[in-house]
Amino acid sequence: MRRIGAELALCLQDARLRWVGAVLALLLAVAGLGAWRDAVRYGQDVDAVTAAERARWLGQDAKNPHSADHFGLWVFKPSAPLAVLDPGSEPYTGRMVRVEAHVFNDAVYRAVQEAGPLARAGLGSVADIVGLVVPLGAILLGFSAFAADRERGTLRLALGNGIAPGRLFAGRFAALLIALVLVVGLPLLGIGALAAMSRDAGGWQLWPRLLAWIAAQLAYAALFLLVAMLVSLRARTAGHALAAALAIWVGLCIAAPRLATTAVEAFVPAVSYREVRARLDAEMRPHRTAEANDGRTREILARYGVSEADELPVDLRGLMMVENDDHHFALYDREFGAFFEGIAARERAFAWAGLLSPRIALQALSQTLAGTDFAQHAHFVWTVEAYRRSISERMNTEIRDRPQRGGTTLVAGPELWREIPPFAHAPLPLARALADAAVPALVLALWLAGVGGLCVPLVRRLKP
Amino acid sequence: MGASALPADASVLAIDGAVKRFGSRTALAGLDLRLGDGEVFALLGPNGAGKTTTINLILGFLRAEAGTIRVCGIEAGEDPVGARRHVAYIPEQVALYPGLSGVENLRYFATLAGLDPSKDEARALLAEAGLAPEAHGRKAGAYSKGMRQKVGIAVALARRARLLLLDEPTSGLDPSAAADFSATVRAAAERGTAVLMATHDLYRVREMAGRVGVLSGGRIVEEIDPTALDHAALERLYIERLAEVAS
Numbered sequence: 001m002r003r004i005g006a007e008l009a010l011c012l013q014d015a016r017l018r019w020v021g022a023v024l025a026l027l028l029a030v031a032g033l034g035a036w037r038d039a040v041r042y043g044q045d046v047d048a049v050t051a052a053e054r055a056r057w058l059g060q061d062a063k064n065p066h067s068a069d070h071f072g073l074w075v076f077k078p079s080a081p082l083a084v085l086d087p088g089s090e091p092y093t094g095r096m097v098r099v100e101a102h103v104f105n106d107a108v109y110r111a112v113q114e115a116g117p118l119a120r121a122g123l124g125s126v127a128d129i130v131g132l133v134v135p136l137g138a139i140l141l142g143f144s145a146f147a148a149d150r151e152r153g154t155l156r157l158a159l160g161n162g163i164a165p166g167r168l169f170a171g172r173f174a175a176l177l178i179a180l181v182l183v184v185g186l187p188l189l190g191i192g193a194l195a196a197m198s199r200d201a202g203g204w205q206l207w208p209r210l211l212a213w214i215a216a217q218l219a220y221a222a223l224f225l226l227v228a229m230l231v232s233l234r235a236r237t238a239g240h241a242l243a244a245a246l247a248i249w250v251g252l253c254i255a256a257p258r259l260a261t262t263a264v265e266a267f268v269p270a271v272s273y274r275e276v277r278a279r280l281d282a283e284m285r286p287h288r289t290a291e292a293n294d295g296r297t298r299e300i301l302a303r304y305g306v307s308e309a310d311e312l313p314v315d316l317r318g319l320m321m322v323e324n325d326d327h328h329f330a331l332y333d334r335e336f337g338a339f340f341e342g343i344a345a346r347e348r349a350f351a352w353a354g355l356l357s358p359r360i361a362l363q364a365l366s367q368t369l370a371g372t373d374f375a376q377h378a379h380f381v382w383t384v385e386a387y388r389r390s391i392s393e394r395m396n397t398e399i400r401d402r403p404q405r406g407g408t409t410l411v412a413g414p415e416l417w418r419e420i421p422p423f424a425h426a427p428l429p430l431a432r433a434l435a436d437a438a439v440p441a442l443v444l445a446l447w448l449a450g451v452g453g454l455c456v457p458l459v460r461r462l463k464p
Numbered sequence: 465m466g467a468s469a470l471p472a473d474a475s476v477l478a479i480d481g482a483v484k485r486f487g488s489r490t491a492l493a494g495l496d497l498r499l500g501d502g503e504v505f506a507l508l509g510p511n512g513a514g515k516t517t518t519i520n521l522i523l524g525f526l527r528a529e530a531g532t533i534r535v536c537g538i539e540a541g542e543d544p545v546g547a548r549r550h551v552a553y554i555p556e557q558v559a560l561y562p563g564l565s566g567v568e569n570l571r572y573f574a575t576l577a578g579l580d581p582s583k584d585e586a587r588a589l590l591a592e593a594g595l596a597p598e599a600h601g602r603k604a605g606a607y608s609k610g611m612r613q614k615v616g617i618a619v620a621l622a623r624r625a626r627l628l629l630l631d632e633p634t635s636g637l638d639p640s641a642a643a644d645f646s647a648t649v650r651a652a653a654e655r656g657t658a659v660l661m662a663t664h665d666l667y668r669v670r671e672m673a674g675r676v677g678v679l680s681g682g683r684i685v686e687e688i689d690p691t692a693l694d695h696a697a698l699e700r701l702y703i704e705r706l707a708e709v710a711s
Contacts, residue, residue, distance in 0.1 A: 044496025160553030
């Protein structure tokens with residue numbers, strides 16, 4: 001501990017730490033506070049519009065339940081509280097879905113439509129800054145760890161006077177890591193705590209999520225600190241160490257992610273959304289014709305052993321809607337299930353592609369822990385679909401079980417509308433997120449172990 | 465019995481047949497050397513004779529192609545960190561952290577070496593090394609070479625190591641500082657520290673060393689008892705030996 005204290009005191013003497021810390025803290029604070037302000041505003045909008053939609057649903061006129069099903073309503077996706085830190089897929093996936101009879105609607109209105117210049121530059125979020133800029137900060141702190149001492153001559157004095165290279169490395173790494181925790185971890189904790197305290201975090205298990213998320217970011221920062229120190233162990237001068245570390249940063253943070261994305265898209269083909277819609281359309285069109293409808297009517301009458309609809313113990317139209325929807329539900333489950341599974345397969349492959357770039361591993365890990373990954377979006381989409389189906393089923397059974405004779409039409413009122421509960425969405429639990437995070441966490445750990453392992457022989461052979 | 469006849473396991477430093485080449489150039493061609501507790505040995509030789517190479521081999525910064533180098537019985541090539549635990553070292557150019565004071569530099573290096581000197585202990589060590597008290601708290605960036613050298617001496621003294629390695633220790637020191645340094649080295653030797661110094665400074669050699677080895681062509685060509693010669697005789701002998709080897 002005394003050694004770490006001595007290294008930390010030396011580190012604090014260096015103006016670099018103050019500059020790097022100030023720049024990182026400022027960038028993180030600007031991105032984090034901006035995202036927090038947007039999130040609070042969005043949360044208020046969601047609350048207001050959700051209340052208005054609920055009032056509109058409950059206040060609709062008396063009408064046939066199927067008309068009410070078509071009357072529909074909008075439901076909104078609650079933003080994950082930690083989207084303030086890592087918006088993940090949220091800006092690129094829709095935020096609101098129209099719930100109505102028969103149709104599995106897309107989520108519409110993407111936050112990216114309002115993206116400012118900073119976001120378009122790829123530096124709009126705290127996670128972007130951690131992914132790209134924090135490694136630079138770690139490199140700026142770590143590149144001189146041994147090379148500058150070698151250049152200055154202090155390494156010769158230190159090693160020649162019995163200072164064990166392993167302890168020197170460990171003390172220096174620990175001190176620089178503490179410095180990184182101060183300049184990166186604390187701002188992240190501050191922004192996360194602000195989000196946790198000011199936003200509805202029901203069901204998110206927010207504090208363990210936040211701490212795990214910050215630990216992942218710090219592990220990533222520590223990796224680049226190790227990279228910089230690894231280079232510094234060999235470089236003759238601090239200038240050479242900085243140049244080499246920056247070249248590695250370009251490779252790992254900019255070039256490799258592009259390569260990995262292209263490779264994943266090439267090797268893990270996924271069904272396109274257009275193909276899914278085309279297939280659904282192709283399967284539903286013959287089901288919707290008058291001939292098909294007549295055929296199903298005849299089949300129902302035969303099933304009940306009657307020749308007229310008025311002789312049925314149930315309402316024919318209601319029963320046909322129930323059975324039509326069951327047919328559609330099965331189609332949606334099959335086609336959208338395959339579509340979302342294709343995307344999930346790509347996400348899993350992308351997590352393994354983190355072996356090419358730790359930035360990719362962090363991206364997958366960070367989004368999963370923040371609750372902004374595609375799995376959360378898919379979960380929301382299916383929750384909305386389940387809600388839509390529950391409304392359709394309630395309206396259809398109301399019609400089916402109250403048969404109208406002589407061509408009259410059932411009219412329902414507010415009592416039925418009130419039976420439909422407000423839309424409620426519970427996020428995927430933390431346990432699921434941790435399970436999904438296992439692969440990217442393992443990949444990031446492999447990176448740390450690999451770079452740390454490369455340091456070991458260089459530390460043993462450390463020369464002034 | 466001369467110290468050079470000490471058995472390897474009784475020596476603080478035992479070098480046997482050390483060979484070191486840099487490409488086609490042979491820096492050391494079978495160097496033998498023994499050093500016991502409290503002995504001061506001066507390696508005399510021109511530039512490129514292999515003095516600094518010898519020190520780098522002892523510190524484990526270089527590895528010999530042949531022969532062995534043992535510090536307190538530990539093979540420096542195999543276990544350099546273990547060997548260096550018994551060594552204190554003052555390089556020719558002592559480099560310090562310019563933003564730290566003399567006291568802070570000393571405490572930093574001592575702490576990393578596993579010691580924990582207080583500020584008062586650090587000041588006492590700096591005073592023992594000859595650094596004026598008013599300079600103790602000044603930033604090392606403003607120190608002269610001599611002042612930096614004295615902090616280096618204090619770092620070495622703090623370790624109370626069994627072997628003190630000095631590489632051109634008086635180079636650049638003013639006469640008063642060099643005299644102080646000689647006294648410090650003699651005091652260390654009297655406490656039982658073995659001292660190996662690489663130098664050109666014949667005057668200080670006579671003042672400090674009990675044995676002198678003339679290093680040329682990668683080996684010790686003659687070992688001299690400096691107390692038996694005056695300064696002029698020592699200088700004459702040194703030049704003659706170098707001329708013989710060159711011819």
